């Protein structure tokens with residue numbers, strides 16, 4: 001079911017494949033594509049994750065997704081609501097879905113025909129980059145028609161990665177793939193800044209993250225750094241807690257200084 005007017009956020013457990021939301025990061029209407037209507041699928045287990053445990057009998061179906069997307073786009077246009085982007089996000093890591101490549105192709109087709117001005121976005125934790133076919137798929141889409149890949153980069157060192165992402169993927173392996181990807185392909189880097197178990201990242205972690213951010217920025221392929229705070233409830237609250245806005249501002253300033261010292265200019269945005 002497509003719900004208009006658009007709410008600030010959606011009910012993730014309602015089994016929808018397509019959902020319009022007001023996105024703080026897009027600054028307007030974002031149409032989300034959810035490849036996992038039945039349950040959360042992700043290689044990360046972030047304590048701040050907004051997806052509460054759930055299970056439905058809904059199944060992903062490409063034709064249904066195409067119909068819903070077309071109707072949602074038409075509804076928004078009928079109401080003269082500008083669509084900022086169409087975004088692969090949903091209940092987990094989209095690149096883990098066996099339908100990802102076909103769905104991307106279909107969404108691109110609809111976007112090109114109906115809202116060519118809207119951005120196409122894929123939000124990823126980077127796990128898919130470990131598979132050559134997904135690496136190539138994202139790279140080709142980014143280079144050939146401007147898919148904006150929003151890559152998660154929460155941690156600069158293994159210690160914080162284990163706390164904030166809790167993934168079985170080795171940190172070094174994942175970071176090596178992220179570096180490889182950003183060296184050949186434009187990407188937006190997203191970082192969640194919050195406290196976990198009452199602790200913010202250590203000074204050592206901050207420094208490691210800044211160094212990593214600079215190294216990636218030096219490729220010339222980082223479109224933007226997005227630093228975001230915890231704004232919505234998660235299943236493990238209050239284990240993960242929002243950091244003060246002043247902390248996000250301090251981290252953004254330090255990053256800007258690091259980039260400037262390294263002779264690189266990349267926009268840094270904060271979403272509290």
Ligand code: SF4
Pocket residue numbers: 042043044045046048049050051091092093125152
């Ligand atoms: S990567 Fe995203 S979907 Fe996966 S656990 Fe973390 S916040 Fe949740």
